[in-house]
Amino acid sequence: MWKLLKIELFKIFKRPRTYIAFGAIAAIVFLFQIALWFDGKTYIGLILGNIDTSFDFSDQFKTRLLNGYFVCFAVLNILLIQMPLLVALIAGDAIAGEANMGTLRLSLTKPVGRTQYMMGKFFASSIYTVSLLLFLAILALLGSIALFGTNDLVIFRSISIHQMSRDDIFWRYIAAFGYAAVALTTVASLAFLLSVFADNSIGPIIATMSIVIVFTILSEMNIPLYDRTIKPYLFTTHMVAWKGFFYVRSNEEGATIKGSIENLPAILKSLSVLLIYIVLFVSSAIWIFRRKDILS
Amino acid sequence: MADIIVAKNLFKQFNEIKAVDDLSFSVPEGNIYGFLGQNGAGKSTSIRMLLTLISPTSGQIEIFGMDLQRHRKEILQRTGAIIERPDLYKYLTALENLRIFAVLSGIKVTQKQLMDQLEKVGLSDRASSKIKTYSQGMKQRLGIAIALIHQPQLIILDEPMNGLDPQGIADVRNLILRLSKEEKKTIMVSSHLLSEMELIADSMLIIDKGKKIVEGKMTDLFAPSETIVELKTNDVARAYEKIQKGDLRKYVVSRKGDSILFRIHRAKVPMLVKDLVQMNIEIISLSPKHSLENYFLSLTTENQHVEAFKDRII
DSSP states (O other), X not given: OHHHXXXXXXHHHHSTTHHHHHHHHHHHHHHHHHHHHHHHHHHHHHHHHHHHHHHOOOHHHHHHHSSHHHHXXXXXXXXXXXXXXXXXHHHTTTTHHHHHHTHHHHHTTXXXXXXHHHHHHHHHHHHHHHHHHHXXXXXXXXXXXXXXXXXXXXXXXXXXXXXXXXXXXXXXXXXXXXXXXXXXXXXXHHHHHHHHTOSSTHHHHHXXXXXXXXXHHHHHOXXXXXXXXXXXXXXXXXXXXXXXGGOXXXXXXXXXXXXXXXXXXXXXXXXXXXXXXXXXXXXXXXXXXXXXXXXX | OOEEEEEEEEEEEETTEEEEEEEEEEEETTOEEEEEOOTTSSXXXXXXXXXXXXXXXXXXXXXXXXXXXXXXXXXXXXXXXXESXXXXXXXXXXXXXXXXXXXXXXXXXXXXXXXXXXXXXXXXXXXTSBGGGOOHHHHHHHHHXXXXXXXXXXXXXXXXXXXXXXXXHHHHHHHHHHHHHTTOOEEEEEESOHHHHHHHOSEEEEEETTEEEEEEEHHHHTOTTEEEEEEEESOXXXXXXXXXXXXXXXXXXXXXXXXXXXXXXXXXXXXXXXXHHHTTOOEEEEEEOOSHHHHHHHHOOOHHHHHHHHTTOO
């Protein structure tokens, strides 16, 4: 199994197309950081919007708001929606790409079990996903801290404002990146499943993105009927639960409780749903692949 | 001599199409076993079933005396294969490709062993070149190096001469003969290149529309005492009608275009000439056609298929 995983990782990281995703992430993060470096106050003004008139924030507050933690949160809000495409590029290619190249039939004439082969490919796709997130974490979190420094993090929601002290934030990012890894692995496992049906990787990549887009639109729709019937079962509904690590509880005086999470059970429930989806997608992929005639 | 492969009553159906239809055959140890048939005859499907790429709809396959489904891993550890084109990872070098498939074959190899293997197929000087820079012939040689890296006892080659130039075909032919004679490997080769099979095969199987037509040793199939004789005449329809009315009809194997093929004992050829003359059949030529190609033609009854097959003969 370890040998298969090493081979798959070797193949993934030897392909030039693998680095397109890393390049895209680096470009977006750098452009965003440069924009905030030169014109951060305008961006903060846009974020505060109507709230500013109600609370009358001081200039000092606004300056403190623009720090590395805040920039990282803004980057994640933008990028974690786009990253499924980058993940699908590799996971959707896992089996379909081999079938297209003609290497699938040669590999399966070797004394390797099909289940082992699939597990090796799935774990390699997952490691790629995690490495993309690590790369994002280094650039978005450490890069932003280096550029903008650290300070308290203020998160604005439609119903509330959450403020965390600077020594109560880093662990939240670690947890959020960990959760995002599971969320993106769910997308990877969907692309992996679709890859089993195709002899060309374009099909599974487009199909994965179409499903993610349709499900995301349904998850965002404010229709009460869907809130109870459809949304709880869509994996896209649960992919954004990483934000929950930045929603804190307050005490009776209205002060933030350090180390608190507003709704940990909801995060854990969403995490469980995503894990169930991963198991379902991967086991279906293996079940189908074990019975598949290799005609490519 | 024991049989290395024993296939019994293999069926494979894709929706409404029967790709392989009650096919049984056995491959003797140490033989070069030719597997012949026109395109779409079911050769590749049969070979893919032997390599577990396709599951038979029904039937049983034993290799090395073991059931293929239950002992897949043990069997594949002792088997090397090339299926159709030797498709490899184009963005990797020859050495990297060879190393990957060596690991998948379950063996530990050193850099020197890999280079030695590339040396054997004449690719050591291009070991660090990416496959996308390789010619078809070089890819085929690398494919053979990959198939042989784990020293298999059984080698299955599906159309190994496809896309090769005459020199490439000769190289593959010599390699197959060397592996058989010097290293005592059992080799199953599918091909539509009848003339090539004639040069290398010890025994053969001919299939058509998924069914076995004939199987046996080359020496038995081409009984030295018998020959195929082709009669060319001005009016083949009339001649054929006359022949069908007499005793000569038992020697007729097929009628095609302006000729009639007979399969007859060599000693009876003068009698055949005499009888044809006596029947007032105008003979333009009467020539022996003792080759695998003609043997195949004699077994195939549908001219349309024969024509399609002949188009591919080099």
